[in-house]
Amino acid sequence: MAKWITIEQMSHHVGEEVELRGWVYLRTDKGRLQFIRLRDGTGFAQVVVFKKNLDPEAFNAARHVTQESSVIVRGIVRQDERAPGIPGGYELDARDFQIVQLAEEYPIQPKEHGVDFLLDHRHLWLRTPRQWAIMRVRAEVIRAISDWLDDHGFLRVDTPILTPSAAEGTTTLFETNYHDRPAYLAQTGQLYNEANIFAFGKVYCFGPTFRAEKSKTRRHLQEFWMVEPEIAWCTLEDLLEIEEQFVSYIVQRVLERRANELRVLERDTSSLEKVEPPFPRISYDEAVEMINRAAAQGVRVPPKDEPLPPIEWGDDFGAPHETYIAAQFEKPVFVHHFPTEAKAFYMEPEPDRPEVCRSADLLAPEGYGEIIGGSERISDPEKLVEALKRHNLPLEPYKWYIDLRRYGSVPHSGFGLGVERTVAWICGLHHVRETIAFPRVLGRLYP
RNA sequence: UCCACCGUAGCUCAAUUGGCAGAGCAGCCGGCUGUUAACCGGCUGGUUCCUGGUUCGAGUCCAGGCGGUGGAGCCA
Numbered sequence: 377m378a379k380w381i382t383i384e385q386m387s388h389h390v391g392e393e394v395e396l397r398g399w400v401y402l403r404t405d406k407g408r409l410q411f412i413r414l415r416d417g418t419g420f421a422q423v424v425v426f427k428k429n430l431d432p433e434a435f436n437a438a439r440h441v442t443q444e445s446s447v448i449v450r451g452i453v454r455q456d457e458r459a460p461g462i463p464g465g466y467e468l469d470a471r472d473f474q475i476v477q478l479a480e481e482y483p484i485q486p487k488e489h490g491v492d493f494l495l496d497h498r499h500l501w502l503r504t505p506r507q508w509a510i511m512r513v514r515a516e517v518i519r520a521i522s523d524w525l526d527d528h529g530f531l532r533v534d535t536p537i538l539t540p541s542a543a544e545g546t547t548t549l550f551e552t553n554y555h556d557r558p559a560y561l562a563q564t565g566q567l568y569n570e571a572n573i574f575a576f577g578k579v580y581c582f583g584p585t586f587r588a589e590k591s592k593t594r595r596h597l598q599e600f601w602m603v604e605p606e607i608a609w610c611t612l613e614d615l616l617e618i619e620e621q622f623v624s625y626i627v628q629r630v631l632e633r634r635a636n637e638l639r640v641l642e643r644d645t646s647s648l649e650k651v652e653p654p655f656p657r658i659s660y661d662e663a664v665e666m667i668n669r670a671a672a673q674g675v676r677v678p679p680k681d682e683p684l685p686p687i688e689w690g691d692d693f694g695a696p697h698e699t700y701i702a703a704q705f706e707k708p709v710f711v712h713h714f715p716t717e718a719k720a721f722y723m724e725p726e727p728d729r730p731e732v733c734r735s736a737d738l739l740a741p742e743g744y745g746e747i748i749g750g751s752e753r754i755s756d757p758e759k760l761v762e763a764l765k766r767h768n769l770p771l772e773p774y775k776w777y778i779d780l781r782r783y784g785s786v787p788h789s790g791f792g793l794g795v796e797r798t799v800a801w802i803c804g805l806h807h808v809r810e811t812i813a814f815p816r817v818l819g820r821l822y823p
Numbered sequence: 824u825c826c827a828c829c830g831u832a833g834c835u836c837a838a839u840u841g842g843c844a845g846a847g848c849a850g851c852c853g854g855c856u857g858u859u860a861a862c863c864g865g866c867u868g869g870u871u872c873c874u875g876g877u878u879c880g881a882g883u884c885c886a887g888g889c890g891g892u893g894g895a896g897c898c899a
Contacts, residue, residue: 402859402860404857404858404859404862405855405861406861407856408855408856409856409857410858411857411859411861413859422858422859424857426856443849460858460859461859481833481849481850482833482849483833483849485835485848485860486860487834487835487848487849487860488834489835490834490891490892491891492830492890492892493834495891548897548898585899587898587899589896589897589898590896591896592892592893592894592895593893593894593897595898595899596897596898596899692898694896695894695895737899745898745899746898746899747899748899749898749899792899793899794898794899795899798899819890
């Protein structure tokens with residue numbers, strides 16, 4: 377009996393007779409010679425089927441097998457430079473070929489397709505090499521996130537998805553029915569994280585979050601994954617050091633362990649190799665100056681080569697502003713001390729200058745935009761009540777949140793990193809919809 | 824919500840001024856022992872998004888609708 381191995385393991389079995397189980401993704405019919413491209417989830421490999429090496433029935437099966445049919449192939453592993461695949465360089469010289477199920481005419485071909493068609497066929501699109509590579513990078517990003525946090529004293533404490541009230545804006549909430557009372561899908565676990573740090577010191581939550589934004593851009597999903605670390609006894613300055621260590625670790629880990637996948641994606645990794653601490657830091661004030669200086673000089677920004685619009689102090693950045701700022705640096709860049717008005721209610725105002733708050737966003741290079749938003753949180757109960765009132769938020773739902781400041785309040789900070797934007801940046805993708813298996817984009821709930 | 828663009832075969836796209844709806848790929852049949860999205864020959868394949876209008880005649884022009892894409896705002 378030939379041993380069943382995976383495509384990933386082929387290089388360790390050269391000269392041996394083995395069995396592969398997988399799906400046909402391409403076939404080249406040369407008459408008495410068939411080239412079958414097989415994938416099995418671990419990789420992509422070529423099976424070479426010479427008529428003289430098989431029973432007539434088995435050869436006939438190989439000759440008529442359709443794309444995406446499930447098959448079991450027995451043969452001898454051979455090293456050959458001409459063999460395509462991932463990782464490639466090894467092929468199977470077939471001795472037997474069995475079809476488990478002959479697939480019907482398959483809609484996705486190894487060629488260009490439109491976005492609408494691909495999203496409607498996401499359940500099948502996932503089988504293609506490019507999507508395979510992206511999902512494997514995503515899994516590595518997630519493992520790197522957990523490993524780094526777990527190894528640095530953070531305790532994972534999961535926060536609820538069904539919540540009674542808004543954490544931030546109310547217009548972007550998905551409402552659901554909680555036994556005849558309204559409940560909302562979580563936009564963030566942060567407020568609960570803040571409760572958890574007083575019990576556990578350093579914590580993080582990691583899960584899906586939901587934003588009912590009417591956003592139709594390459595950076596937005598209705599449902600996305602966010603990791604949110606929160607740290608007691610931590611100032612904004614301490615927080616930025618943690619963030620740059622964390623992000624650098626994630627990037628270097630993917631470069632090290634998912635090189636094959638990045639090659640499939642044709643990612644130029646030279647800019648990723650530079651991602652290590654420290655990251656540049658500029659204040660919002662400096663950023664506004666940089667933007668307005670550039671706008672006055674008529675600087676244009678990708679992707680549409682439009683003139684960079686000037687900005688007024690107090691406004692939040694638009695996409696071209698983020699793109700311009702990020703393009704001035706080789707590494708991710710922190711922009712800190714945003715106007716208090718433009719940010720969420722819980723951010724700590726700078727004591728000597730309350731019009732700005734102790735917040736910082738991290739902008740990824742190459743136009744991938746904001747991948748982290750973070751801040752020091754208000755630690756004084758009275759200042760927090762004031763801030764809630766200033767934002768016209770009701771006090772009652774936040775009673776427990778205010779309580780946290782009444783029983784042993786300490787300076788504390790936290791941030792949220794968006795998994796999809798991080799994966800899009802590392803993979804060099806144009807749109808975050810490819811970074812999650814079943815994306816929830818505006819107007820789409822199938823499959 | 825707003826702005827721009829798009830909707831023709833299973834897929835990617837053509838169709839001149841309003842004048843017989845076409846090609847490549849996929850599928851099926853045949854040929855080929857090193858293909859890299861093979862190649863060569865043949866066959867099959869249509870509610871031109873929907874509704875209405877103009878016209879001798881509409882894929883093409885007009886109106887409304889539906890669906891999609893890109894972007895803005897907002898955000899990770």
